[in-house]
Amino acid sequence: MLSHFHNFAKSQNFLIGASLVRISIALLLLYHYLIHYFQRYFLWSDSGVNVYEPKEAAFSLYNFNNSLAYFDLIYHLGIIVTIIYLLGYKGRIISIINYIFYFSLYNRTVHISDGGDNLLIICMLFLLFANTTAYFSLDAKKHQERLKANKTSFFKDISMIFHNFAVLACIIQLCVVYFFSGGSFK
């Protein structure tokens, strides 16, 4: 059984699914950024409804300056990074940058966010370790070329192990949500 698990952890699993998740998340983030475009100052800026004390507030790129121009700069950069993430360019690096931008906005969503945002930000963190650009992306060609060459390497194995555990963590997290929200009554 252990050797089965070992083989499973090293092999290429969930690559199409992870790529589809990347596209879904990117579309959701874009929707989130764009649908609130004209309400952005009110909802998230220092001139908005919430009060942010820089020393007490959770990490956010928006905390470094309270001017609306700086807020706009970070907000628009966030949109651009999300579009690159959607296109699937430079997989893990863009994933990390995209996570930092959205995490910054998420930490400013006092009384605005819901369970969906909560689940999204947790899964986005797990997916930083996953390969989400193997399919339907600008990086997909590289992945196909590597597949054709059929080369295995030590670092590729490590990468796949992290990928498989990351996807597994997302699946378990989803189970936790529905188990505790619906299944575990008093």
Next chain:
Amino acid sequence: MLKSKGRTIILKSLIIFLAILLIFHFCITTLHSGPINPISVKFKPFTDKYVDNFFRQSWHLFAPEPLTNNYTMFVQVKLRNNNTESEWYNITDPLVRANNDSVFTPYNRMLRVGLGYINSYNLGVTDVLTVKIMNKSLEKSDDTSRYDELAEITQSEVEKVLYRYASSYAKKIYDEKDIDKIRILINSTEAVPYSKRNDKEYQPEENFTTLEWKELNNNVVAFP
């Protein structure tokens, strides 16, 4: 050969390490977000610290105790000109209607931010879980001073934000220069219980809270 064996050991160790980490992480998550029990209360300081920045989550909203009150927020403006008082403007209902008009709408979150703060103002704390824990501790002791102290601090903080919200709305209706003061009225109406859904005579309980006149907050943008 030796190199290959060394790599296999590293890969196997990594798999074991990640498997243990995965189990550990979800044990903590389970303690943090599961139903309250003696174990989760005992480990709360550790689990709270662990989940604090990246894994904070609460799935208590769906069940078994959904919210039981509907809140409406009104704002009244005292104008500089002749010290006249405006009518009470209902902030909540137009947002509810705008939100219900379309699936794709920004008003969902606009509405949520106001109602979230009103809910915190009435609860006296910011989350439902803390209310539960406080109520459990009150069952064991009659000393309500800690609860009252926490409620007072939270209400004072939340009140500041409610006035920002109301100031923003007032700035949408009137020119900033014309506004002298504003005040807020919160209406809390009990939801009709399921067992009374067909009872046309049933009158849900209503409560009104009027907050005092305060200066307009100039540091907030006009309501979009």
